Amino acid sequence: xxxxxxxEHIPRLRRYARALAGDSHRADDLVQxxxxxxxxxxxxxxxxxxxxxxxxxxxxxxxxNQLKARREFALDExxxxxxxxxxxxxxxxxxxxxxALRCLPAEQREVLLLVGLEQLSxxxxxxxxxxxxxxxxxxxxxxxxxxxxxxxxxxxxxxxSATNLKVVK
Amino acid sequence: xxNIIETDLHAYADGQLDDARRLQVEAxxxxxxxxxxxVHVWREQNEALRALYNPVLNEPVPxxxxxxxxxxxxxxxxxxxxxxxGLSFALGWMAQSYRTDPIVEAAALPRRAAVAYAxxxxxxxxxxxxxxDQQEHLVKWLSKRLGSELKAPVLTQQGFDLVGxxxxxxxxxxxxxFMYQDARxxxxxxxxxxxxxxxxxxxxxFSQEEKVSVFYWIDGKLGYALSGEMDRASLLAxxxxxxxxxxx
Numbered sequence: 001x002x003x004x005x006x007x008e009h010i011p012r013l014r015r016y017a018r019a020l021a022g023d024s025h026r027a028d029d030l031v032q033x034x035x036x037x038x039x040x041x042x043x044x045x046x047x048x049x050x051x052x053x054x055x056x057x058x059x060x061x062x063x064x065n066q067l068k069a070r071r072e073f074a075l076d077e078x079x080x081x082x083x084x085x086x087x088x089x090x091x092x093x094x095x096x097x098x099x100a101l102r103c104l105p106a107e108q109r110e111v112l113l114l115v116g117l118e119q120l121s122x123x124x125x126x127x128x129x130x131x132x133x134x135x136x137x138x139x140x141x142x143x144x145x146x147x148x149x150x151x152x153x154x155x156x157x158x159x160x161s162a163t164n165l166k167v168v169k
Numbered sequence: 170x171x172n173i174i175e176t177d178l179h180a181y182a183d184g185q186l187d188d189a190r191r192l193q194v195e196a197x198x199x200x201x202x203x204x205x206x207x208v209h210v211w212r213e214q215n216e217a218l219r220a221l222y223n224p225v226l227n228e229p230v231p232x233x234x235x236x237x238x239x240x241x242x243x244x245x246x247x248x249x250x251x252x253x254x255g256l257s258f259a260l261g262w263m264a265q266s267y268r269t270d271p272i273v274e275a276a277a278l279p280r281r282a283a284v285a286y287a288x289x290x291x292x293x294x295x296x297x298x299x300x301x302d303q304q305e306h307l308v309k310w311l312s313k314r315l316g317s318e319l320k321a322p323v324l325t326q327q328g329f330d331l332v333g334x335x336x337x338x339x340x341x342x343x344x345x346x347f348m349y350q351d352a353r354x355x356x357x358x359x360x361x362x363x364x365x366x367x368x369x370x371x372x373x374x375f376s377q378e379e380k381v382s383v384f385y386w387i388d389g390k391l392g393y394a395l396s397g398e399m400d401r402a403s404l405l406a407x408x409x410x411x412x413x414x415x416x417x
Contacts, residue, residue, distance in 0.1 A: 015225040028231055116215040137176050139398050148210050
């Protein structure tokens, strides 16, 4: 049932990949590479651990490698300011959500999607992305704020002034 | 006031807090409208993401993902063979099972349609609210209630006459059900429901809901399901005609 267990995750991997990569062809390339790696490395998976989180971690590595290959991964916070909001139209339309996601740095998009779309726990997301949980939270915070601003069409100045995790009260 | 930090607000929005902490956050939100607004926005973002991308779960998996090819020479051939066999077995099984995943919005369509069929198709005296004798009124009425231009397909060549239709409650608002009957009294229904997700088309899907066979598909913002207690091939013939008439 090894590969059966993997195959069971294909629809979810495709959903995540579509949101991550945008274009459906590119997304399925991502899924295909992920499946190949998962099958080849299945003996490395620890029985009893969460297979889904493991699959997402493989997809994360494949995704990052693809971005690097396309030289799109100069995505630290400093580069965010140069990103521009998509043309403003009906701000709350779903199709704009897809466009807005493209405007997020890949690392924020990953966290936002793993948590918001795939409903991974923060611990699982941290495991899948191989970063500390605090990093997950700060990326989530910045990603959500940025997405909010993009979707409300108020531009990025506000997004960039958003501060990191802070005590609310 | 317990010290609630932004991380708690995110965890609250994502449903990742235990009960005790959740109650503390709720108490906090009651006095902090800005935080409450943030939580509201984040939840809306989550919902919008799911509405936009959940339909991918229901798309047929492309062939290239089903058959990870033996031409990839990275693996020893025995592993490949085992992997490929296991995978194709698994996919056959999965094709049956993943569509009934409760989180898949569209997968609920055939089930709801089959239930509506099972309730109304056996009805002798009141199978429909508005009869086929008032077809124009029927179609106008249902179109108005769904807020979308509907058509009642003509299936006389397939041996089915329109009996009429009715309005039903659905998860996302009103649903239209058209009922047809053949000379032997066998009935089929066309269930048309509004979707609130991104308009996206899908191919035909088949689902067997106990005795009821259902072909369903999504066309823009409407989901269609044709249900009947008949075999898959016979129903497919009718479903194809329905599909063509709706998408000329």
